[in-house]
Amino acid sequence: MDAELVEKAVDGDRQAFGQLVERHYDFVHAVAWRWSGNVSDAEDIAQDVCLRLGAAIRGFRGTSRFRTWLYTLTLNAARDHRRRQVRDNSRLQAYASEQATAAPPQDPDEEQREALWAAVRELPEKQCDAVLLVYAEGLSHAAAADVLGCSEATISWHVHEARKRLKTLLGKEAV
DSSP: OHHHHHHHHHTTOHHHHHHHHHHHHHHHHHHHHHHHSOHHHHHHHHHHHHHHHHHHGGGOOSSSOHHHHHHHHHHHHHHHHHHHHHHOHHHHHHHHHHHHHHOOOOOHHHHHHHHHHHHHHTSOHHHHHHHIIIIISOOOHHHHHHHHTSOHHHHHHHHHHHHHHHHHHHOGGGO
């Protein structure tokens, strides 16, 4: 069904494009949330992806599955969003202080999971992407390699390096 909708959308069919967006929005939002760790940022990223998709759909050539291509589009939007946040340091500080005062108490296991995912998002970009695709998205190393456009061995290496770095950052028992 996606192949037919994509073909129509590439040819300029707005209704088919709308159906594609509707059909894949939850997927895009979920990926964006895992990359950002924040619902508000995930919504911004998902909206950005929808806008980018409108401009980019005509460039889709079908050399990969649509969902793989959409992963790449979403990852790029998430990276761009992260870069904007880093440049806007005052906004980031305001967000951190707001979250510290508004967050309800959590159980220790949930706090530990959130600390782990926060640490993952602080890893170098390629390590972060590999870990999120493999562990948060549940992709195989081969599928993650397809999304990131590299070899399966490269994904394995990034995951291995990320584990080492996380053990140092969080302590051996946390990873």
